Amino acid sequence: MADQVKLFGVSESFFAVRVEVALRLKGVQFEYVEEDLYNKSPSLLKYNPVHKKIPVLLHNGNPLAESLVILEYIDETWKHNPIFPKDPYERARARFWAKFIDEKLFPVARKALVSKGEEEQREAIGETHEHLKTLESELKEKKFFGGESWGYLDIAAMFIIWLGIAQEALGVEFVPEEKFPRLHKWQQRLVDEDAVFKECVPREKLGAFFKARFGSSAASK
Amino acid sequence: MADQVKLFGVSESFFAVRVEVALRLKGVQFEYVEEDLYNKSPSLLKYNPVHKKIPVLLHNGNPLAESLVILEYIDETWKHNPIFPKDPYERARARFWAKFIDEKLFPVARKALVSKGEEEQREAIGETHEHLKTLESELKEKKFFGGESWGYLDIAAMFIIWLGIAQEALGVEFVPEEKFPRLHKWQQRLVDEDAVFKECVPREKLGAFFKARFGSSAASK
Structure with a gap:
C-alpha cells in the first residue's frame, strides 16, 4: 500500500x-x-x-x-535526498542553530513585528539584528547553511525570508541587505533559483498578509 | 587515539x-x-x-x-546501548515530549518555584499539574517512557524528579503521589534501583540546594 x-x-x-x-x-x-x-x-x-x-x-x-x-x-x-548532514557533529550544529532560530530569533522578531510602541520596536529590532548577525557568521561563505544544497537548517532558517518579505511589505528594516549581505545572497539564491522554494513560499500572498495583519503596528510607521 | x-x-x-x-x-x-x-x-x-x-x-x-x-x-x-527508540515514529514522539518538557513544563514549574506571591504560585502549580497529567498519561503502564529500560525521554523527564526533591525540601505539592501514581512509580524505580541514576543525581545536595535557594519564596510557606 x-x-x-x-x-x-x-x-x-x-x-x-x-x-x-x-x-x-x-x-x-x-x-x-x-x-x-x-x-x-x-x-x-x-x-x-x-x-x-x-x-x-x-x-x-x-x-x-x-x-x-x-x-x-x-x-x-524517507532516506533518499537527505536533508540532514551525515556527520554527527554537523548534525548537532544544525540542530543547535535551528533551536536558536525558534527560541531566540523568532520571539524577538515577532515582538518587533507586533509591537505598538516605537521604543519597544526599536529595541526588538536591535535584538533581531544581533541574532541575525550570529546566523550571518554561521553561514560563512557557504552557498547554503547545508553546504552545496539546502538542507534542514536552511529549511529552519526560512523564517529570515519571512522577515525579508515583511520588510518589503511594511518598510521596516528587519534584515537590511547592507548589514547582512550573506543572508541576502542566501535568500536571493532560493528566491531566484529554487523550484521547490518557489512552489512552497507564496511571496505575494505573504506580503499582502503582513500588510493586512501588521499594517497598524509600529512596524508600518 | x-x-x-x-x-x-x-x-x-x-x-x-x-x-x-x-x-x-x-x-x-x-x-x-x-x-x-x-x-x-x-x-x-x-x-x-x-x-x-x-x-x-x-x-x-x-x-x-x-x-x-x-x-x-x-x-x-557512540552507537552501542542506544538511548533513542529505533522506530522513526517512536523517536519523533520521544522528541516531541522532550520538547514539551523543556518548553511547557519547565517554565511553569520554575515559576511555581520562584514565585513570591501565593496566588501566582497556586496558578503556576495548577499549570504544572496539568502538564504532568499529560506526561502521566503518556507514560501509560510502561516501566519507563523508553519501555523496558530508560532512554532519551526518561533522561529528559528527570526534571520531574527534581520537582519531587523540591517537594520534599520545601513541603510544596509539585508532584503529589496521589495525583501522579505512574510518575511516582517511575521515579521510585530510578531512585531505588538504578545505579547510573544514583551516581549522577545528588539527591541530598539537591534538597539542601532547594532549601537554600528557594526557602524564602512562596514555595516554603
Whole structure:
C-alpha cells in the first residue's frame, strides 16, 4: 500500500512551509489541508491535542506535531535526498542553530513585528539584528547553511525570508541587505533559483498578509 | 587515539545531569568540570559563546551545547546501548515530549518555584499539574517512557524528579503521589534501583540546594 501522507498547515506559516518543503525535496506525495486558525478543524484538535497547532503531519494514520520534530521524522522515514548532514557533529550544529532560530530569533522578531510602541520596536529590532548577525557568521561563505544544497537548517532558517518579505511589505528594516549581505545572497539564491522554494513560499500572498495583519503596528510607521 | 570527552556542568542542574547520565549509560569515559554560574570560566564562554550556559560537551576539541542536542549527538556517536527508540515514529514522539518538557513544563514549574506571591504560585502549580497529567498519561503502564529500560525521554523527564526533591525540601505539592501514581512509580524505580541514576543525581545536595535557594519564596510557606 502506498504511503498516506496528509499535511495540516496554514499557507502563511513558515512552520508549516518547513514541512511542505521537506516533503517536496524528498518527492513525497501528500495531501495538503489548509487550516483556519480562528476555527480549527476537529481533525487538527484530534491530531495535536497538546498544542492544538499546525503543522501536523499524518503518516499512515500516525499524527506528528512540531515542525522541527517532523523534519527529523521525514529524513528518517524517507532516506533518499537527505536533508540532514551525515556527520554527527554537523548534525548537532544544525540542530543547535535551528533551536536558536525558534527560541531566540523568532520571539524577538515577532515582538518587533507586533509591537505598538516605537521604543519597544526599536529595541526588538536591535535584538533581531544581533541574532541575525550570529546566523550571518554561521553561514560563512557557504552557498547554503547545508553546504552545496539546502538542507534542514536552511529549511529552519526560512523564517529570515519571512522577515525579508515583511520588510518589503511594511518598510521596516528587519534584515537590511547592507548589514547582512550573506543572508541576502542566501535568500536571493532560493528566491531566484529554487523550484521547490518557489512552489512552497507564496511571496505575494505573504506580503499582502503582513500588510493586512501588521499594517497598524509600529512596524508600518 | 582515545576519545577526549569533557563535560562542563553544574551538579544541581538537571540539564547537565542529562548529559552525564547519557555518557554513563554508554560507558563513555569523560572528565567533568564543575562550573560556577556566578563566575563562568573562560572555557565555558569560549565553547558556548551564544548562550554562555552549561552543559557543554567537548568531544575531541569540538564543543556542543544544548542538552537535548547533545543527547542526540551522544547516541549518534557512540552507537552501542542506544538511548533513542529505533522506530522513526517512536523517536519523533520521544522528541516531541522532550520538547514539551523543556518548553511547557519547565517554565511553569520554575515559576511555581520562584514565585513570591501565593496566588501566582497556586496558578503556576495548577499549570504544572496539568502538564504532568499529560506526561502521566503518556507514560501509560510502561516501566519507563523508553519501555523496558530508560532512554532519551526518561533522561529528559528527570526534571520531574527534581520537582519531587523540591517537594520534599520545601513541603510544596509539585508532584503529589496521589495525583501522579505512574510518575511516582517511575521515579521510585530510578531512585531505588538504578545505579547510573544514583551516581549522577545528588539527591541530598539537591534538597539542601532547594532549601537554600528557594526557602524564602512562596514555595516554603
